[in-house]
Amino acid sequence: MGMKKVAIMGLGLIGASIALAMRKRNLCSEISGFGRTKANLIRAKRKKIIDSFSLDPAAASMDSDIVILATPVGYFTDILSRIRGTLKRGAIVTDVGSVKGGIVDALESETPDGVFFVGAHPIAGSERSGIDFASADLFRDALCILTPTENTDTASLKTIESLWKKIGAKVMKFSPHEHDGIFSSVSHMPHVAAYALVSSVDEINPEYMSFAGQGFKDATRIALSSPEMWVDICRFNKDNIAHHLDVLIQNLNTVKRFLKKNDFESLGEYFSRAKKSRESLE
């Protein structure tokens, strides 16, 4: 790829894993890091995840060929507005945000002439966050969605696609709008539902929580995810999430109706259909 320098803006699980993955495969000569917390940046440097860092995003990204936005999505546009004046001509700005629609719009209009933006969303990570869980193989066989628009530079798109493939990911392309509908349904709404499920048990009786078995633990593991990150995702994909919460509420009301009517035959068919769909997953 011939890239010289990469800047990673945000050294959490994803940002640090990208750094480790690129280093392992010799895809860059130098990695600089930006972050909000100096202690985390020092830790990242000690672990040799990054070569240098700055608390000033412009300083961290200057001279970089690729700038990867990997903070919580709420910071992306602010960071780009602070670095746009000092970015190298020909640099590619990309991101790893779990929401795309409004974010891609905002980042595209903030991208200066001579710099190219490519939206990306690697489907990796879990409820565990932070550099301590980072791994050079986090993206192996993971899916990475690229979200090109009519404004996307073709060569830059190819560069970013190639980068993700080299660190092990399978790449698919969707419009930002379609991306947000898909991930609201299989990720964002279910995360919100998991927080609501835990809150419901708390509301019924906080002492009951200790009787939860493995099923409840699995079902609510995603409620251990970072509230800050999920508030950002809700902020930027709220229409889809609200709509999909409505679909879930309607489904819960369907079940309630079966119960009230003692219609256990329909309930059994409903459960069986859901089981069959779920079986397609693993």
Add this chain to the structure above:
Amino acid sequence: MGMKKVAIMGLGLIGASIALAMRKRNLCSEISGFGRTKANLIRAKRKKIIDSFSLDPAAASMDSDIVILATPVGYFTDILSRIRGTLKRGAIVTDVGSVKGGIVDALESETPDGVFFVGAHPIAGSERSGIDFASADLFRDALCILTPTENTDTASLKTIESLWKKIGAKVMKFSPHEHDGIFSSVSHMPHVAAYALVSSVDEINPEYMSFAGQGFKDATRIALSSPEMWVDICRFNKDNIAHHLDVLIQNLNTVKRFLKKNDFESLGEYFSRAKKSRESLE
């Protein structure tokens, strides 16, 4: 304990695991099995999980000192009505059902004079069912809830408590009513919600399912559970489950309200409280 013969009515994951656990600790001289499917009983005998079997529940349970109801709960009262005339005097009938209230009432009134009923619910098992997953150690460190009532014979309660402790479980006692409220909230309602979550994605767009990541897989793993078993549980605990579905729906509406009002501060507090509650679990 001096027990001679145990009958296990239903050789699924739980029934077969009890048999293996009792054998491993020499808690009985002989185990007979009843089931609806001859092939499964033959398999259980070949695997030496049981010594003998019958497709006739009366034949399988005759002369037994302890009769354990381990079929789906919907069959319990029918089985007891078919064996009540031939049970040995002094026998203890117990069960492993996930619901207790109405079931314990029905089983107590079906229990003949000179025979004693003790309700039990081991919190073990998972979405995997059947004898192939059975294990002598399934109940090690698991919780087993006993649900004595004013009709429960004290000596029989002690015998069943001792049995569960010997096969590794920790025993707690609740009234059938209290048991059902607890397990509706942390198990039954969440199972129903998992089926509804899968159905919601299917309704939004069945093709989106393939983009589900580990979070969704974990959150909906319990939707792989046996529909037959869960319909039975819904049938026998429907008032609690319907009430707790209402609590969940209200919580989902609370989140929707935060989204509509752009009240991301309250949303963050809501997520943070839920995360903190969930952290108490593991």
